Amino acid sequence: MNFSNEHSNKREGQIVWNDEKNFIKALKKGEEWAYRRLYREYAPKIGAFARSYFGTDDVDDVIQEVMLRIYKGIKKFKGDSSLSTWIYRITVNVCNTLYEKYKKKNEKTFSVENNNSEDDVEIDIPDKETDVQKEVTQEILYEKILKALEKLSEKERVLIRMRDIDGLSYSEIAEILGIPEGTVKSRLHNAREKFKKILEEEGIA
Secondary structure, three states: OOOOOOOOOOEEOOEEOOOHHHHHHHHHOOOHHHHHHHHHHHHHHHHHHHHHHHOOOOOHHHHHHHHHHHHHHHHHOOOOOOHHHHHHHHHHHHHHHHHHHHHHOOOOOOOOOOOOOOOOOOOOOOOOOOOHHHHHHHHHHHHHHHHHHOOOOHHHHHHHHHHHHOOOOHHHHHHHHOOOHHHHHHHHHHHHHHHHHHHHHOOOO
16 A cells, blocks of 8 residues: 555546645545545555455455544644655554454454565565466465464564555654654564564575
């Protein structure tokens, strides 16, 4: 899930928006077209993050809760961060809240695939190709990597998800999680090292 700012000159309803500020103003005014676009653009991304976080396709409750919090909180949004970062923070908070609830019920949760990073350990998940044999081989490898990721803690998986999959900067992750940037780098490095060892033990790396 890559929460990126998207710009459009497409006419929606009676309003044309071509930047984030106008879009946010429309949301604050309760414009119907703006909320339709919000759902269309962000619901799939929220769902993708939730699926990787919990390891299940049953993420409708997460999407609905995030959208509800956006609806309730948008008027108080001051624009100190980008809209996408703000929505990302809400999504992480909702997932963490539900995780704690599930944990109390002793329900197992797990997460996420991974790509690569500019530093520390590179973790590579191959893209699917049209060749059937290669696709099957890659799918088996992909499933093994997902199983290996289950051995990481949810906090470790979230860090890998945000940095290596969604491509967020260290500063964005620090803002979302409310921790220093140096702490993000340190924890992410440790998570990658731990995951590398797991992959080696599983004979994947």
